[in-house]
Amino acid sequence: MSSRMIPSDGGVLSRLNAVAPRIEYLPLEPGRPLPADALFAVEFGNRQTPVPPRCARVRLEPLAGAGLTEVWYANGPVHTGFDGQIRFAADDHHLAAAIEVDEREHGGLEGAAAYVYSSIARFQLTSRYPHLLRIWNYLDGINLGEGDAERYRVFCSGRTAGLRELRQERFPAATAIGRRDGSHMLQVYWLAGREPGIALENPRQLAAYHYPRQYGPTPPAFSRAMVVAPDLLMISGTASIVGHASRHAGSVQRQMAEILNNLDTLLSRARAHGPALPLRFSRATLIKAYLRHPGDLPFVEQQLRERLPAGTPFLVLLGDVCRADLLLELDCLHAAE
Ligand code: 3EB
Numbered sequence: 001m002s003s004r005m006i007p008s009d010g011g012v013l014s015r016l017n018a019v020a021p022r023i024e025y026l027p028l029e030p031g032r033p034l035p036a037d038a039l040f041a042v043e044f045g046n047r048q049t050p051v052p053p054r055c056a057r058v059r060l061e062p063l064a065g066a067g068l069t070e071v072w073y074a075n076g077p078v079h080t081g082f083d084g085q086i087r088f089a090a091d092d093h094h095l096a097a098a099i100e101v102d103e104r105e106h107g108g109l110e111g112a113a114a115y116v117y118s119s120i121a122r123f124q125l126t127s128r129y130p131h132l133l134r135i136w137n138y139l140d141g142i143n144l145g146e147g148d149a150e151r152y153r154v155f156c157s158g159r160t161a162g163l164r165e166l167r168q169e170r171f172p173a174a175t176a177i178g179r180r181d182g183s184h185m186l187q188v189y190w191l192a193g194r195e196p197g198i199a200l201e202n203p204r205q206l207a208a209y210h211y212p213r214q215y216g217p218t219p220p221a222f223s224r225a226m227v228v229a230p231d232l233l234m235i236s237g238t239a240s241i242v243g244h245a246s247r248h249a250g251s252v253q254r255q256m257a258e259i260l261n262n263l264d265t266l267l268s269r270a271r272a273h274g275p276a277l278p279l280r281f282s283r284a285t286l287i288k289a290y291l292r293h294p295g296d297l298p299f300v301e302q303q304l305r306e307r308l309p310a311g312t313p314f315l316v317l318l319g320d321v322c323r324a325d326l327l328l329e330l331d332c333l334h335a336a337e
Pocket of ligand 1: 137174175176208220221222236237238239241322
């Protein structure tokens with residue numbers, strides 16, 4: 001495999017994955033097979049039909065983009081398998097995997113998160129793809145519970161307990177979003193690589209793993225973005241947070257503007273590692289917006305239409321952000337065209 005020597009943020013030379021999965025939002029009717037060269041795919045919506053192989057189903061209602069499937073294309077032959085409750089699919093460069101557990105089988109959310117993350121850590125360390133790059137977490141009732149009993153904070157404690165051997169410079173980019181379905185399911189899916197990516201932080205924001213005590217006993221274990229390859233940037237869920245503080249409580253308009261500022265900053269930082277990455281959203285930018293209140297849809301749709309090239313598909317999902325004062329979060333996968 002060819003890879004280029006590129007200095008990471010820490011100044012250490014790392015071999016950046018030369019080949020990244022191409023990712024697109026593809027209109028696929030439910031039940032239609034994935035493209036033959038798909039590595040993995042993500043569907044959205046709470047359908048009851050069986051989840052196809054090589055697929056994760058995020059059970060959040062699509063307010064915009066219903067029927068779009070996020071397809072991750074393989075580079076070369078794909079092999080699939082199971083390891084305990086983990087399902088995976090891999091090509092020669094990357095591995096996509098998913099696990100879903102019932103909290104009640106692990107004594108609650110903290111135990112479930114610790115179980116999931118220690119399973120992931122063990123699996124990744126023993127696989128040919130040891131480097132966690134990007135990870136998505138969906139859980140029930142993320143803002144339920146007061147103070148340190150808020151379920152997002154409980155999830156963070158379990159996650160860190162499970163990941164205990166991972167250095168913070170190596171934390172993957174991540175998303176953590178709440179459903180409201182009373183299902184007790186913790187769902188996690190991720191992308192890992194044979195080579196590490198380059199984790200980026202956002203100078204406008206304190207590193208989440210350094211958040212002060214007021215946000216809970218265990219700071220969240222994620223990086224703001226991951227340069228997966230010179231032509232692929234995977235940005236974490238990005239909210240209206242500056243420093244460590246939530247900004248613009250009550251205003252989805254101002255939260256959106258703050259989020260777009262945070263994303264612009266990451267796009268320009270990523271250029272040092274991926275000179276082909278555009279500074280603005282392009283046709284190869286995949287955005288998912290998570291909205292707490294469905295009534296904010298028209299504003300958010302209008303903003304995304306304005307920022308993305310005409311006709312670029314995007315998703316708006318009904319989901320809860322991890323702090324109760326945050327109304328909106330954006331996920332962004334950004335590739336060279
Ligand atoms: C934040 O910046 C907003 O816990 O994995 C964004 C992305 C957020 C990932 C996570 C949380 C997570 O703190 C919340």
